[in-house]
Each structure stands twice: as structure tokens, then as C-alpha cells.
Amino acid sequence: MSPATEVNLVMLRELRRNFRSVKGIILSVIALIGGTGASLLLVKFQEFKRTQFADMSPEDMTAIREKGLSQVYDTDTAKSLSTSPEVLFAVLMLTIWLTPLIISMLGYDTVASDVQYRSVRYWSVRARRWSYFLGKFVGLFLTISAITLAMHALVWVVCIARGEASAGATFGWGIRFWATTLPMSAAWCAIATFISALFRVPIWALLVTMAGFFGLWLLWVIGVAGDWPAFTYVYPNTYDKFLLSPHAWRAITGVGGCAAIAAVAVGAGMTVFARKDI
Amino acid sequence: MSAEAEQTEKPKAAEPAPAAPEKVEAAKVEDKVAAKDDGNEAGDKEDGDNPYLAVANKPEVEVKKKGGKKKREVEIAVRLTQVTKRFGAKTAVDGVTMKIKAGLVYGLIGPNGAGKTTTFSMMAGYLKPTEGAIEMLGFAPTSVDELRSRVGVLPQDAILPASDTVGEFLLHMARLQDIPKDKAETAAREVLAEVDGRDWWKLRCSSLSHGMAKRVSLAQAIMGEPEVVLLDEPTAGLDPRIAYEVRQIVKSRRGRCTLIVSSHNLQELEEICDAAIILDRGRVVAHGTIQELTAASEEIHVKLAPMVADYRTGDAAPSLSAAIAGVRDLPMVKRVEFDEEKYELVVHFEKKTVDAETVIGGVLWVLLNHRARISSVSKGRGLEQRVMELT
Numbered sequence: 015m016s017p018a019t020e021v022n023l024v025m026l027r028e029l030r031r032n033f034r035s036v037k038g039i040i041l042s043v044i045a046l047i048g049g050t051g052a053s054l055l056l057v058k059f060q061e062f063k064r065t066q067f068a069d070m071s072p073e074d075m076t077a078i079r080e081k082g083l084s085q086v087y088d089t090d091t092a093k094s095l096s097t098s099p100e101v102l103f104a105v106l107m108l109t110i111w112l113t114p115l116i117i118s119m120l121g122y123d124t125v126a127s128d129v130q131y132r133s134v135r136y137w138s139v140r141a142r143r144w145s146y147f148l149g150k151f152v153g154l155f156l157t158i159s160a161i162t163l164a165m166h167a168l169v170w171v172v173c174i175a176r177g178e179a180s181a182g183a184t185f186g187w188g189i190r191f192w193a194t195t196l197p198m199s200a201a202w203c204a205i206a207t208f209i210s211a212l213f214r215v216p217i218w219a220l221l222v223t224m225a226g227f228f229g230l231w232l233l234w235v236i237g238v239a240g241d242w243p244a245f246t247y248v249y250p251n252t253y254d255k256f257l258l259s260p261h262a263w264r265a266i267t268g269v270g271g272c273a274a275i276a277a278v279a280v281g282a283g284m285t286v287f288a289r290k291d292i
Numbered sequence: 293m294s295a296e297a298e299q300t301e302k303p304k305a306a307e308p309a310p311a312a313p314e315k316v317e318a319a320k321v322e323d324k325v326a327a328k329d330d331g332n333e334a335g336d337k338e339d340g341d342n343p344y345l346a347v348a349n350k351p352e353v354e355v356k357k358k359g360g361k362k363k364r365e366v367e368i369a370v371r372l373t374q375v376t377k378r379f380g381a382k383t384a385v386d387g388v389t390m391k392i393k394a395g396l397v398y399g400l401i402g403p404n405g406a407g408k409t410t411t412f413s414m415m416a417g418y419l420k421p422t423e424g425a426i427e428m429l430g431f432a433p434t435s436v437d438e439l440r441s442r443v444g445v446l447p448q449d450a451i452l453p454a455s456d457t458v459g460e461f462l463l464h465m466a467r468l469q470d471i472p473k474d475k476a477e478t479a480a481r482e483v484l485a486e487v488d489g490r491d492w493w494k495l496r497c498s499s500l501s502h503g504m505a506k507r508v509s510l511a512q513a514i515m516g517e518p519e520v521v522l523l524d525e526p527t528a529g530l531d532p533r534i535a536y537e538v539r540q541i542v543k544s545r546r547g548r549c550t551l552i553v554s555s556h557n558l559q560e561l562e563e564i565c566d567a568a569i570i571l572d573r574g575r576v577v578a579h580g581t582i583q584e585l586t587a588a589s590e591e592i593h594v595k596l597a598p599m600v601a602d603y604r605t606g607d608a609a610p611s612l613s614a615a616i617a618g619v620r621d622l623p624m625v626k627r628v629e630f631d632e633e634k635y636e637l638v639v640h641f642e643k644k645t646v647d648a649e650t651v652i653g654g655v656l657w658v659l660l661n662h663r664a665r666i667s668s669v670s671k672g673r674g675l676e677q678r679v680m681e682l683t
Contacts, residue, residue, distance in 0.1 A: 015437065015440060015468075015470045020468065023464065023467050023468055027456075027464050030455070030456075030460070031453070031455050031456075034455045035455050128453075131450070131451035132447060132449055132450035132451065133450055133451050133452065133453050134450075135416070135418055135445065135447040135450045136447070136450060136452075136453075136465060136512060137468070138416075138417060138418060138436075139416060139417065139436065139439070139440075139443060139444075139445050140436065140440060140465060140468035140469055141436060141468055142436050142437070143434075143436075289420070291418065291419045291420060292418050292419075
């Protein structure tokens with residue numbers, strides 16, 4: 015049996031496990047309700063803004079948005095994003111910030127619980143350790159991708175139904191924004207799976223995952239505050255600046271950065287897990 | 293070996309190989325030296341007359357299966373060479389060497405902390421030895437691709453995945469064993485029926501009782517007719533009826549594969565095993581066939597009841613010492629001991645000149661002639677007693 019088949023079988027089971035477990039269902043529902051609720055609030059805010067700034071032309075509004083976005087993104091990216099539906103952009107930001115939390119909650123026991131309850135022993139005689147780990151990582155990543163897609167799709171519906179943007183603009187920007195979250199999710203999932211593989215007790219994996227994610231954010235803060243860019247590159251969410259760029263080479267750099275983090279974490283996880291006594 | 297298999301290599305053996313019996317017959321090994329306590333090794337003695345533990349000189353034949361996967365036809369199913377496992381400062385297994393011939397039912401015996409489960413876990417590839425080497429069917433236990441579907445394992449405390457139904461779990465395991473998709477469900481259902489769980493297909497694993505979960509776990513271990521099956525405490529925590537059923541399942545696999553059973557239940561092991569290794573504090577203290585370990589071919593035990601007067605004739609109670617003296621005078625008998633506390637006669641004989649059945653006949657004849665009252669007769673001292681002596 016090829017390793018790819020093993021990975022595929024483990025991944026399919028992981029998807030089933032995640033969507034069937036109480037934790038997976040609750041997290042999915044919270045993500046969906048949270049996303050929908052946030053989008054409705056944003057729509058209300060848009061209505062409020064329209065009444066307050068009724069005398070301002072759409073061009074002026076776009077210019078103000080561009081100015082605001084340029085505080086975070088480079089000029090071209092800010093210019094490009096300023097024309098996107100605001101609701102969709104807000105949901106993208108929400109997803110970028112929310113995803114690590116969902117991943118830490120869903121991914122901390124992806125390997126650790128199997129080791130704790132020794133269920134992993136049923137797999138270890140049938141699947142290579144590294145393909146088991148890879149299958150777990152891919153399963154977690156696809157679960158998160160499916161949850162964020164569902165969340166975004168709900169917002170797309172709200173966006174079109176409330177007339178915030180045309181269907182073309184909604185799907186165009188919506189799919190792009192959702193796709194932007196994928197490389198960052200992959201990096202977070204890889205780190206979470208790696209940490210999960212280090213522990214036998216899931217609660218330790220959860221605490222270390224959260225501490226690890228916080229530590230990466232702290233490094234990013236230090237990197238930004240101290241003007242040490244190298245520090246910021248270990249934080250997956252920093253790559254949204256690249257991924258949202260209208261220039262392909264910058265977007266590819268963003269994908270590459272996230273892929274590098276994911277590759278390092280997955281590689282380390284596979285190595286550690288293959289040597290681990292289970 | 294499949295019909296498509298192609299022999300690619302046949303290494304030369306140093307010595308011509310003794311013919312290895314396909315099916316193990318206990319009677320053929322009566323002339324084997326009794327279990328020895330002189331080293332931390334099992335099965336590596338130069339005893340070509342022992343079909344259970346002897347080193348097989350028969351060469352390992354490496355064949356190539358369809359699809360290029362290598363498979364070795366081996367005489368020795370499991371080989372441990374100077375295996376040590378340490379957990380920090382604690383040495384759980386200390387330089388264990390053993391060879392288990394293919395086709396045997398082999399027991400791993402020992403008290404708590406003897407190193408049974410650690411040894412078992414290293415065989416299954418769960419733990420890596422600190423020192424030494426392990427081969428399963430000629431491969432390292434972690435060679436998953438080479439051993440896939442050739443080795444089945446029943447882990448002791450592994451919890452079945454709670455969110456899966458029994459059917460989903462077995463189907464998933466079958467697919468990972470490389471059983472084709474169209475045959476996986478049939479294989480899973482068949483093995484579930486074998487453990488008497490044909491109605492459990494749609495039950496969640498989390499809803500199974502301990503006995504049911506153990507049998508599902510056993511089902512995954514024996515699915516796909518593996519060549520080696522490792523069973524860690526297969527009947528632990530089961531009620532007597534289910535334990536009996538599990539034993540019958542294990543017995544039904546006899547001759548179809550090599551079975552290695554780790555258990556505390558010595559009566560069970562005595563019943564189902566051909567041979568065993570006794571571990572204590574991580575070291576081998578004895579090994580051999582069950583006959584050897586229990587000295588079944590060297591001594592018989594006769595449990596007696598107190599002598600009483602004959603109620604029909606009114607004769608006085610006969611003399612027990614006369615009966616014992618009569619037994620001692622038998623030419624086949626080497627030595628006689630009488631345990632007054634247990635009221636048990638232990639008759640030792642030379643196994644090379646006479647078999648246990650002949651001795652039983654002779655001893656009973658003498659005892660009955662002396663009007664001794666016999667409660668029971670057994671060959672050997674029982675595995676339990678042997679283990680108690682050694683550990």
C-alpha cells in the first residue's frame with residue numbers, strides 16, 4: 015500500500031471523527047453562528063455608516079478605506095482591498111484571528127488522545143507512523159477549511175441578500191478571501207498537530223498549543239515593535255499581507271512562507287512521532 | 293507464497309536444516325531437556341531435536357510478491373536478540389533473547405513488572421528497544437509495509453475509537469491492511485461473526501461493554517489471516533463464559549498462524565500454549581514446551597484421600613507407607629515423595645525410558661492393590677506451581 019493511500023484513509027477517518035465528535039460539532043456551530051452574527055452586525059454597521067455619511071460620495075468612502083488599509087498593507091494591496099465588499103473583508107479578518115483559536119481547540123488532541131488511550135496502537139501496525147501523522151494533519155486542515163468555508167458561504171448569502179455587493183463581486187472576493195485563509199490555516203494546523211504529537215496527555219497539548227500560538231503572536235509583536243522583520247515571519251498570520259497582494263509574486267511568497275512553516279512543523283512532527291514510544 | 297511469487301534469493305545455510313513440523317505435537321518433544329534456568333535466553337540452545345524452540349538452520353527465503361513488495365518465508369516467526377528496554381533508570385527488559393518458531397502457540401508468563409507487556413510492546417513495534425534487535429517474520433517490527441496484514445495485534449489497554457461504529461472501525465482497519473475495497477466489508481463482517489458479534493456492526497464502539505470491546509479488538513487482530521498474532525491479556529477482565537469463548541477463538545487459530553499470548557492466567561496458558569517463556573524482573577527465568585515447564589514428562593502427582601477401614605469386611609485401614617513403598621519398588625520409578633500436608637504423592641521417573649502414561653498405570657495398580665483412595669492424578673506439577681517456584 016502506498017503512503018498516499020494510507021494518508022488518504024487516515025485523513026478520511028479524521029474528517030469523520032472531527033465532524034462527528036461533540037467538540038467538533040460545537041466548534042463548527044460556534045464558528046458558523048459567530049460568523050453569521052458578526053456579518054449581520056457588520057451589515058447593520060454599514061447601514062449606520064451610510065446614513066451618517068450620506069453626503070459622502072462612494073469614491074471618497076473608498077479613498078478613506080484605502081488610507082486606513084494602507085496603515086497595515088502596502089499601497090497596492092490597500093488600493094486593491096479598498097474596493098472589496100467591507101463585510102467580506104471584515105469576515106476575512108475575523109477568520110484570520112478566530113482560526114488559530116478553533117485550530118487549538120480542535121487540534122490539540124488530534125494525536126495526543128490516541129496516544130493517551132492507546133488507540134494509536136491499532137493504526138501503528140497498519141500505517142507508517144509518518145503517514146498516520148500526515149493523515150491527521152491533512153484531516154485537521156480539511157476540517158478547518160470546511161468550517162471556514164461554511165462560515166464564509168453564510169456571509170456571502172447575507173451579503174447578497176442584503177444587497178451589500180453584487181453576486182459576482184461577492185463570489186469573486188469571497189472565494190479569494192477564503193482561499194487567503196487556507197495557507198495560514200495549514201501552518202497553524204501543522205503546528206497544532208506537531209504539539210499534539212509531543213504529548214500523551216491532551217490537556218498538556220492544549221495548554222502548550224495555546225501558549226505556543228500566543229508565543230508566536232508575541233514574537234510578531236516584538237518583531238513589529240522592534241522592527242525585526244525576521245521575528246514576524248514565524249507568525250503565520252503575518253502572511254496575509256503577502257497573500258492579499260494583487261501581485262502574484264507577493265501572493266506566492268505568502269503561500270511559500272506559510273508552506274515553509276507547515277513543512278517544518280509537519281516534518282518535525284513526523285520525525286518525533288516516528289521515534290516515539292506509543 | 294502466492295502463485296505469482298518469484299523466488300529471487302536463497303541464501304546458503306551453514307548447516308543442513310532439520311525438518312520443521314507444520315503442526316506441533318507435544319508428544320514429539322518428550323526427550324527435550326527440561327526448562328533451564330541458566331541464562332537469559334530462550335530458544336537459542338543447540339537443540340535441534342526441539343521443534344518448538346530450536347534454532348532453525350533452514351534458510352530464510354526471500355520472495356518478491358506481485359507489486360514488488362518483499363516477503364520472507366521464515367522458519368523463525370519472532371526473534372529477539374539481547375533486547376533491553378530501559379525507562380529512565382529502570383530496566384524493564386534486560387537482555388532477553390528468544391526465538392519463536394512459526395506455527396506455535398507461545399505464552400509470555402510472569403508476575404506484574406516482569407517485562408511481559410514491554411516485551412510484547414517491542415514485538416508489536418509500539419516501543420523501541422534501548423539495545424538489541426527484534427525481527428518479526430524477518431523484518432523490524434516497525435517495517436509496516438512488509439508486515440502489513442501479516443501481523444495482527446490485540447493490545448492490552450487500547451481503547452477502541454469512541455466515535456466510530458464497530459463496522460466503520462473494522463472496515464477502516466481492513467482497508468489499511470490492504471484488503472481490497474470490495475472485499476473489505478466481507479472480511480470485516482466474517483471476522484466479527486467469528487467473535488460472535490455479527491449484530492454489532494452498527495453499534496458505536498463507545499457503547500460496547502468490556503467483553504464486547506475485547507472481542508472487537510480480537511476481531512481486528514485476527515482479520516485477514518495474519519501469520520503472526522500477538523495477544524496481550526486476551527481474557528483479562530472478562531467473565532468466565534466470554535473468557536472461555538475467547539479461548540476457543542484463540543484455539544481455533546492454532547496451526548493457522550503463530551500465536552504469542554501474554555497472560556497472567558496460567559491455567560489458560562497451560563491449556564492453549566505449546567510452549568512458553570517465563571520472565572521475572574525483565575529476565576528470562578525459564579522457557580520450553582509446556583510439558584517441559586511443568587515436568588509433565590518427568591513426574592506424576594497422585595492426590596490421595598486418607599485411608600479408611602473397609603466397611604464391608606470390617607478390615608482395618610491399610611497402611612499408606614506400604615502403598616508408598618510399593619510404588620517406590622516399581623522399576624520405572626526413580627524417586628517418590630509424599631507431601632503429608634497436601635496428601636499428595638509425587639512420583640519421579642526417567643523420561644527417556646518410560647512415558648508418563650505407563651508410569652500412571654503402574655502407580656495406580658500398586659495403589660489400588662493397597663486399597664489407597666485416589667482423588668486425582670496429574671502429569672507434572674502444573675504451570676502455576678512452576679511459575680511460583682521460579683518467580
